[in-house]
Each structure stands twice: as structure tokens, then as C-alpha cells.
Amino acid sequence: MAKLYIVATPIGNLGDFSPRAVETLKSVAYIACEDTRTSGKLLKHFGIDTPTFSFHQHNEHKKVGYVLQLLDSNQDIALISDAGMPGISDPGFLAIRAANQQNHQVIVIPGPDAATSALVASGLPCDRYVFEGFLPHKKGRQKRLKELAEEERTIVLYESPNRLVKLLGEIELYFGTDRLAAVARELTKTFEEIVRASVVDLKTEFEQRSSIKGEIVVVIAGLKYAE
Numbered sequence: 596m597a598k599l600y601i602v603a604t605p606i607g608n609l610g611d612f613s614p615r616a617v618e619t620l621k622s623v624a625y626i627a628c629e630d631t632r633t634s635g636k637l638l639k640h641f642g643i644d645t646p647t648f649s650f651h652q653h654n655e656h657k658k659v660g661y662v663l664q665l666l667d668s669n670q671d672i673a674l675i676s677d678a679g680m681p682g683i684s685d686p687g688f689l690a691i692r693a694a695n696q697q698n699h700q701v702i703v704i705p706g707p708d709a710a711t712s713a714l715v716a717s718g719l720p721c722d723r724y725v726f727e728g729f730l731p732h733k734k735g736r737q738k739r740l741k742e743l744a745e746e747e748r749t750i751v752l753y754e755s756p757n758r759l760v761k762l763l764g765e766i767e768l769y770f771g772t773d774r775l776a777a778v779a780r781e782l783t784k785t786f787e788e789i790v791r792a793s794v795v796d797l798k799t800e801f802e803q804r805s806s807i808k809g810e811i812v813v814v815i816a817g818l819k820y821a822e
Contacts, residue, residue, distance in 0.1 A: 597666040599694040600673040601687060603680045603706025604637060606810070607784035611707045617641050619704050624670035627662060629686055633677045650674065655686045659693045666699045678810075680708050684728040684753055710751050713779035713812035716789050717749075720820060724749040730762075737769075743815075744769045750815040756780075756807040763798040766815060770794060775816040781809035 600619050605611045620626055620643045627650035628634035634647060650658050665672055674681050674690060680703075681687030694701050714721045725748045730736055743750055754762050759778070766776065772795035780788045786809070790800060794815075801807060 596699050597669045598671045598700045598702055599662070599666060599690065600671065600702050600704055601681050601691065602673050602675050602704040603708065604634075604675050604678055606678045606707045606709050606712070606782055607787075608707075609637070609640060611783060612637075612641065613704070613706055616704045616706060617643065620645055620673050620675070622671070623673040625665060625672050627658070627672060627674045627690070629676040629681075634675055645673075650686055650690070652686050655689050659689050662690050663693055663697060663699075666694060666697070678707075678709075680706070683708065683710065683726075707783065709753070709779075709782055709810060709812050712782050713777070713789070713814055714749065714751055716779060716782075717777035717814040718791055719749045719775065719777065719814055719816050721749060723817075724751055726751045729753045736765075740765055740769045744771075745818055747817040747819055749817050749820070752813045752815070754811045754813055756809060756811055759807055759811050759813075760798065760801050762813065763794060763801060766813075767794045767798055770815065775820065775822070777814045779812040779814065780807070782812070784809070 600623060602616050602619055623645060626645050626647045628647050629651045631647050631649050662672055674687055676685035682691060691701055710726050714724055725746055730739055774794045776794050776797055777789055777791040778797055790797060
């Protein structure tokens with residue numbers, strides 16, 4: 596049976612790309628990319644000229660069949676996202692599930708991950724945590740926030756820069772002003788920043804900024820945590 600490789604890519608610093616990942620991408624028949632243009636820059640940097648095709652959230656359902664067709668013809672495929680691990684708030688789950696169901700071997704090439712990097716850097720407990728990714732924008736958002744406010748494990752969320760202040764305001768409302776949290780921004784990049792404070796202080800800090808840039812991870816202490 597052919598192999599489907601799930602390959603983590605750098606979340607910022609190209610030095611985090613493992614030799615095993617480079618070797619794998621050079622050896623497979625095709626690379627499925629979340630964005631072929633974004634991935635093209637990475638592949639060019641590492642001298643990888645393997646053929647690519649798009650595999651993103653808007654065509655994932657349709658492209659799963661194509662991935663299986665290639666695997667069935669005994670061609671190894673690698674799946675990458677724009678940054679981080681495919682399947683973690685990125686396309687990948689459907690292809691992985693389908694490959695497993697058809698008894699193709701799925702091999703993960705581990706690497707950088709924004710969620711666990713921010714979690715460890717936050718200084719909050721990381722022995723038990725819950726990863727929520729992006730919260731719903733509208734339907735179900737308030738209900739989920741109320742549920743998470745009672746969570747005793749550390750909570751990890753993703754958010755876009757332009758919605759960060761709104762999210763911090765919601766956390767202040769549902770979790771309380773004194774709940775400890777951390778905002779991680781631009782992880783592994785030149786302007787990496789991790790701000791750790793109470794939710795109300797974090798909200799004040801980012802409200803005062805004229806602009807907020809970069810990928811954002813928010814880490815929130817569990818309900819009963821106290822330093």
C-alpha cells in the first residue's frame with residue numbers, strides 16, 4: 596500500500612524544518628498543499644521540486660477522492676498546510692480518515708506547532724489542557740465561552756489579530772477579570788511576543804495598540820488555577 600505523509604511545516608522560522616521533512620517531500624510523488632503559492636516559496640527554499648496540487652478547506656471534500664486515487668495507484672503523497680501541522684485548524688482530517696479507511700499507511704512527520712509552543716511558553720500548567728482552535732464567530736459562541744469558563748484545564752485558542760481585543764473582552768465577561776492568560780504572537784519569528792497577565796490587563800494592553808499583527812494564540816488558566 597502507498598503511504599500518506601502528514602508533514603508539519605515551519606510556523607515562522609525556516610530553521611525549524613526538519614531534515615526528515617525535507618527528505619520526505621523530495622521522495623513522494625506529489626505534495627498536497629493548502630496554498631500552492633505559499634508552499635511554493637518553502638519548497639523552493641529547500642530545493643524541493645516535487646509536483647504539487649491544491650488541497651484546502653474549500654476543495655477538501657472533492658480532492659479526497661483524488662488523493663485516494665493516487666494512493667490506490669501506489670504513489671506516495673505528502674500533505675502540508677501553510678504552517679504547522681495539517682489537521683490542526685487546517686485541512687487534513689478528511690484525507691487522513693479516508694486513507695485509514697482504505698488501509699493506506701498514514702505517517703506523521705512531526706514539527707512546529709503553534710498551540711503547544713504557546714502553551715509551554717505561557718507559563719501556565721501544561722500537563723492537562725484543552726485545545727479549542729478558533730471559536731465559532733456567531734452561532735454557539737456564547738454557549739461555548741460559558742462552558743469553557745468552567746473548564747479546570749488550561750485552554751488554548753486561536754484568534755485572528757483583528758478579533759483579539761473582542762475575544763479578550765468576552766473572556767473578561769465570562770471568565771472574570773482576574774483570570775490569568777497569555778497572548779502569544781508571531782511565534783518563532785523575529786518579533787515574537789508573549790504577553791502574560793490577567794485578562795483585564797491583557798485587554799487594556801492590546802486595546803492601546805494602534806495595530807496588532809501576526810498569528811495569535813491565546814492561553815487561559817483553568818478555573819481553579821492560582822499562583
